[in-house]
Amino acid sequence: MSYTILAKDTTTAARRGRLVLPHGVVETPMFMPVGTQGSVKTLHPDDLTTLGAQIILGNTYHLSIRPGSDNIREMGGLHRFISWDKPILTDSGGFQVWSLAKLRKITEEGVRFRNHLDGAYMMLSPEKSMEIQSDLGSDIAMLFDECPPYPCERRYAETSLGYTLRWAKRCKQWIDDHQPQSGDGRQHHFGIVQGSIYADLRKRCAEELSAMDFDGYAIGGVSVGEPEEEMLKAIDNTAPYLPEEKPRYAMGLGTPPQLLEMIARGVDMFDCVMPTRLARHGIALTPDGPMHIKNNRWAKDTSPIDPESHPSIRRFSRAYVRHLFKAGEILSLRLLSFQNLEFYLRLMSQARVAIESGTFGTFKDAFLARYNSNQIQ
RNA sequence: GGGUAGGUUCCGGAGCGGCCAAACGGGGCAGACUGUAAAUCUGUUGUCUUUCGACUUCGCUGGUUCGAAUCCAGCCCUGCCCA
Numbered sequence: 001m002s003y004t005i006l007a008k009d010t011t012t013a014a015r016r017g018r019l020v021l022p023h024g025v026v027e028t029p030m031f032m033p034v035g036t037q038g039s040v041k042t043l044h045p046d047d048l049t050t051l052g053a054q055i056i057l058g059n060t061y062h063l064s065i066r067p068g069s070d071n072i073r074e075m076g077g078l079h080r081f082i083s084w085d086k087p088i089l090t091d092s093g094g095f096q097v098w099s100l101a102k103l104r105k106i107t108e109e110g111v112r113f114r115n116h117l118d119g120a121y122m123m124l125s126p127e128k129s130m131e132i133q134s135d136l137g138s139d140i141a142m143l144f145d146e147c148p149p150y151p152c153e154r155r156y157a158e159t160s161l162g163y164t165l166r167w168a169k170r171c172k173q174w175i176d177d178h179q180p181q182s183g184d185g186r187q188h189h190f191g192i193v194q195g196s197i198y199a200d201l202r203k204r205c206a207e208e209l210s211a212m213d214f215d216g217y218a219i220g221g222v223s224v225g226e227p228e229e230e231m232l233k234a235i236d237n238t239a240p241y242l243p244e245e246k247p248r249y250a251m252g253l254g255t256p257p258q259l260l261e262m263i264a265r266g267v268d269m270f271d272c273v274m275p276t277r278l279a280r281h282g283i284a285l286t287p288d289g290p291m292h293i294k295n296n297r298w299a300k301d302t303s304p305i306d307p308e309s310h311p312s313i314r315r316f317s318r319a320y321v322r323h324l325f326k327a328g329e330i331l332s333l334r335l336l337s338f339q340n341l342e343f344y345l346r347l348m349s350q351a352r353v354a355i356e357s358g359t360f361g362t363f364k365d366a367f368l369a370r371y372n373s374n375q376i377q
Numbered sequence: 378g379g380g381u382a383g384g385u386u387c388c389g390g391a392g393c394g395g396c397c398a399a400a401c402g403g404g405g406c407a408g409a410c411u412g413u414a415a416a417u418c419u420g421u422u423g424u425c426u427u428u429c430g431a432c433u434u435c436g437c438u439g440g441u442u443c444g445a446a447u448c449c450a451g452c453c454c455u456g457c458c459c460a
Contacts, residue, residue: 036413057412095412103414116414142412192412223411231411252412273413280416281409296406325416333416 002184002215003247010358013239013266014351019216019247020184021087021139023079026054028247028268029351031259031344032089034276037062038082041276042334043341045084051310051338052345055086055139057271060132061093065115065122069135077137089271090138092129094145094192095252098224106146106163126170134178134187142218143171145192150226157196164194165208172212188215190249196221197230199237206241216247219267223252232261239266256285256347257371260364263351275344279336282325285343287367289374291318293336298322303377305339309346313339 007016017028033040033048036059040048048056058078063069072081079085096113097104103114110125126144133141146163148156168191175189191209195201209217219238222231235250242248249269250262259270275285282294286306291298293305301318313335324332347367354363 032412034413041413042416059413062413089412091412096414099412100414147412218412220412225411228411249412254411258411270412272411273415274411277410277413277415277417281418282416283410292407294407328416330416 001245002188003245005245007356007358009264009355009360011361012264012364014263014355014360015266015268016352016355017247017268019268021055021188022185023085023087023139024054026087027352029259029263029348029355030054030269031348032057032269032271033341033344034271034273035082037066038078040337040341041280042330042337043276045082047334047338048084048341049086050312051342052349053086053341056084056088058082058088058090058136058138059093059096060090060129060136061096061113061124063090063136064093064132065117069132073135073137077135079137087139088136089140090133090136090142091251092133092142092144092192093124094129094142094147094220097124098147098149101149108163108166110144110167111146126167127174130171130174130178138187140188140190140216143168143189143191143214145194145220147221147224148194148196150196150221150224150230152196154198157194157198157201160196161194161201161205164192165205168192168209168212172214190214190216190218190247192218192220192251193238193242194221195234195237197226197234199233202234202237203241206238210241210243214246216249216269217242218249218251220251222250223254223272228258231258232265235262235265235267256344257368259344259347260351260367263355264360264364272344275340276337279338279340280333282332282336283340284321284336285340286376287343287370288376289371291376293318293322293332294325295322306343309339310342313342 002020004018005015006018019026019028033053033056035056038058040056072078075081078088097111100116105112110123113122113124115122129144130141144167146160148160179186191214193202193205193209195205219235222234239248247268248266250267253270253272282292284291284293284305287308298318299322303318304314305318305321316335321332321335354360
């Protein structure tokens with residue numbers, strides 16, 4: 001088995017695991033920095049290594065329209081192309097069906113897009129998505145799903161779920177036909193549970209996908225604008241029906257507190273644009289809460305943004321980073337991205353240690369109390 | 378000295394008799410962001426008031442008019458051209 005549960009928490013459903021992938025071993029719970037276009041925005045791959053990133057994301061939709069997945073395959077695959085030799089997870093493009101909704105048409109066959117670059121028509125189907133991800137050579141390929149919007153009426157959610165389940169079967173068929181190998185060295189495939197806010201649909205989807213025996217399972221249809229309460233409910237309505245011995249991945253989430261809440265519910269993997277996007281928008285994440293570095297109150301603050309962070313960011317004062325940001329200097333975006341990812345990855349590292357010692361519950365409460373107090377000195 | 382263009386709210390810059398506390402851009406202040414069409418987007422930016430509204434403001438002084446940032450006169454100051 002490529003996934004091993006190493007420890008379980010005593011008072012929550014948190015798990016400490018290890019996932020063996022073609023390009024390396026990743027320890028869970030873990031956070032995956034998002035590198036949609038083959039780059040975690042503003043950061044050098046060596047920065048990611050310094051930060052302890054174990055795996056990053058790439059995106060099927062974006063990479064297939066530019067520079068083209070066939071080109072990437074001919075150049076030796078995504079890892080070589082972007083010079084990153086650790087694991088990569090590729091999203092299937094299903095999310096772009098949702099986020100670029102104005103330009104799409106969904107049919108049984110798949111989704112017909114007009115891409116956002118030159119408006120050219122493009123078809124994404126279960127088979128096509130799997131083929132692109134195979135060309136990219138990612139360690140984990142996500143199944144091609146239909147991500148319903150929020151809010152979503154029952155009727156639409158059912159129809160949408162039908163696509164997701166039938167498309168999952170076709171993805172499975174494509175995998176069996178094209179990638180018959182077994183073992184940790186082959187590309188892994190994760191199913192995606194949809195069902196919107198409807199508990200019975202979530203359960204049904206989780207059970208049907210589980211029966212198809214994928215390498216891991218994702219909880220999708222979250223991070224689409226729903227309130228936090230609905231998001232956690234979707235986790236609660238899904239996680240219990242997923243196989244215990246497979247990794248669970250909450251897609252597109254979340255805030256630091258949300259991450260801990262989901263780990264406590266048995267989720268192992270996360271990805272989110274939040275740390276890097278907030279960085280580019282002038283917000284630093286710290287153990288004491290988010291910090292609008294552009295605010296006037298930091299103008300003369302010579303202390304570091306986060307005294308507990310990595311030395312290479314700790315050496316700069318809040319006043320300096322603020323100055324760089326306000327002056328439009330690119331360095332500020334890099335420094336803040338570095339800080340925010342450092343913070344996310346540190347949080348995951350601390351969570352792993354806490355689970356191993358069976359104290360995740362108290363760790364979580366302490367973290368939340370401090371983070372939510374938002375008392376940055 | 379002669380000619381000419383102009384002086385507008387933090388800056389640039391529109392406005393050229395009422396719809397003007399004054400477009401737009403920048404800057405300032407604050408906010409939003411959750412499988413990245415995002416180094417993006419939103420709000421706010423004369424004073425007082427919770428709202429209605431009141432008050433002060435378009436170089437200065439005076440005038441014309443029911444009404445002036447806008448018209449007239451004088452003055453002050455800047456840029457450019459000629460001596």
